[in-house]
Amino acid sequence: MPERLAEMLLDLWTPLIILWITLPPCIYTAPMNQSQVVMSGSPLELSRLSEQRILNRSKRGWVWNQMFVLEEFSGPEPILVGRLHTDLDPGSKKIKYILSGDGAGTIFQINDITGDIHAIKRLDREEKAEYTLTAQAVDWETNKPLEPPSEFIIKVQDINDNAPEFLNGPYHATVPEMSILGTSVTNVTATDADDPVYGNSAKLVYSILEGQPYFSIEPETAIIKTALPNMDREAKEEYLVVIQAKDMGGHSGGLSGTTTLTVTLTDVNDNPPKFAQSLYHFSVPEDVVLGTAIGRVKANDQDIGENAQSSYDIIDGDGTALFEITSDAQAQDGIIRLRKPLDFETKKSYTLKVEAANVHIDPRFSGRGPFKDTATVKIVVEDADEPPVFSSPTYLLEVHENAALNSVIGQVTARDPDITSSPIRLSDMRTRPCKGQDGRKDGKEKTEFSSVRPELSPH
Numbered sequence: 001m002p003e004r005l006a007e008m009l010l011d012l013w014t015p016l017i018i019l020w021i022t023l024p025p026c027i028y029t030a031p032m033n034q035s036q037v038v039m040s041g042s043p044l045e046l047s048r049l050s051e052q053r054i055l056n057r058s059k060r061g062w063v064w065n066q067m068f069v070l071e072e073f074s075g076p077e078p079i080l081v082g083r084l085h086t087d088l089d090p091g092s093k094k095i096k097y098i099l100s101g102d103g104a105g106t107i108f109q110i111n112d113i114t115g116d117i118h119a120i121k122r123l124d125r126e127e128k129a130e131y132t133l134t135a136q137a138v139d140w141e142t143n144k145p146l147e148p149p150s151e152f153i154i155k156v157q158d159i160n161d162n163a164p165e166f167l168n169g170p171y172h173a174t175v176p177e178m179s180i181l182g183t184s185v186t187n188v189t190a191t192d193a194d195d196p197v198y199g200n201s202a203k204l205v206y207s208i209l210e211g212q213p214y215f216s217i218e219p220e221t222a223i224i225k226t227a228l229p230n231m232d233r234e235a236k237e238e239y240l241v242v243i244q245a246k247d248m249g250g251h252s253g254g255l256s257g258t259t260t261l262t263v264t265l266t267d268v269n270d271n272p273p274k275f276a277q278s279l280y281h282f283s284v285p286e287d288v289v290l291g292t293a294i295g296r297v298k299a300n301d302q303d304i305g306e307n308a309q310s311s312y313d314i315i316d317g318d319g320t321a322l323f324e325i326t327s328d329a330q331a332q333d334g335i336i337r338l339r340k341p342l343d344f345e346t347k348k349s350y351t352l353k354v355e356a357a358n359v360h361i362d363p364r365f366s367g368r369g370p371f372k373d374t375a376t377v378k379i380v381v382e383d384a385d386e387p388p389v390f391s392s393p394t395y396l397l398e399v400h401e402n403a404a405l406n407s408v409i410g411q412v413t414a415r416d417p418d419i420t421s422s423p424i425r426l427s428d429m430r431t432r433p434c435k436g437q438d439g440r441k442d443g444k445e446k447t448e449f450s451s452v453r454p455e456l457s458p459h
Helices: 002-022 043-049 363-368
Strands: 056-058 061-063 066-070 079-085 095-101 108-110 116-119 130-139 150-157 171-176 184-187 205-210 215-217 223-226 238-246 256-266 279-285 293-297 310-317 323-328 333-338 349-358 372-382 425-435 441-452
Touching (some): 095 108, 108 130, 171 184, 215 238, 279 293, 293 323, 323 349
Parallel strands (some): 066 150, 171 256
Antiparallel strands (some): 095 130, 130 150, 184 223, 205 238, 238 256, 425 441
């Protein structure tokens, strides 16, 4: 008896199971009231959307609150989105289905007899992501509503049809030279118009196509860092980095976009000044005017800007009291000037030791020092053609009024200060009476003399 009962039950349920399996999977059952929203997904989407649908159990079957349609579908026939159906429809074709709302009749078309909804145009999720429509079942002959209208949503399902884009590229960034490994340079950002929520179509992974081994990039944050320590600006100042953003999490088949980043190493004071030569020679006439520039010395520095600025000083030598050196900030060299008179007959040459030292020292690189250099300067004094010099600025000679002609009354002397000591010719310029303390002539005369070397006298 129990075996027979089991067979009867199996015979009863088997047709029902077969019927349930063969029924169309996208059936919309109209709700009994307006608060219930009824929808389904397309047959192709049912398996993937089962976890996303919000299911409500009604007396007449399963109902969904949204349908899905794949974007960019361009088959030869309109794509079936879903099907509307009411329990009041016995299949006698007395019920007509009406669709209204976003895109009704232009994008979405309903078969008023079967309730099938088709997308008749190619859809782009990036233009419009969802459509809100209203479905209603009415009497075919009278157009009277059989049930209240029901609102539902058709969502356009994303596909990976947009490549990442760097909207702000190309990029430019700077980083100090000699930076340690892992120093942050900058970060870049790419955008992807695909749906960031659904799938990995908008999940980006960044990589460097060109610019290694100098720089690296964080795959998810796109932060660019130095991959080598102590990059030297004086060796190479500018680097071109090609950056790629790839969607689908970087996996094969993902779309990609690229941009460029130009990285410039900024200068730090990591180089000392260096004189172009260790010994400089200058010559100067002994009668040069005080403050005259005698010569220039220059210490070269591979750094730039304020890191290359140097100050110059005379730190030793036998002419420290006669010469000075000033710094020319524009030309970055030192100017040697005369500060006291020279005398060829007294000293014919001088030796100076000059120093160039960086003005701005970076303590991080003090171990590379000293940030200074020295050079020797030899200055030769040239003899100038100087006039004769009297042994005394004034002479007082007395002579009697009745002295005979050509009587010797005294002697004046002059010498040639030049080393050649040329002969000198003396001549009187003028003679005038001398006055006493009371302002009256005292019977004496004053004579002024001039001296000149014969080769300089006029003919």
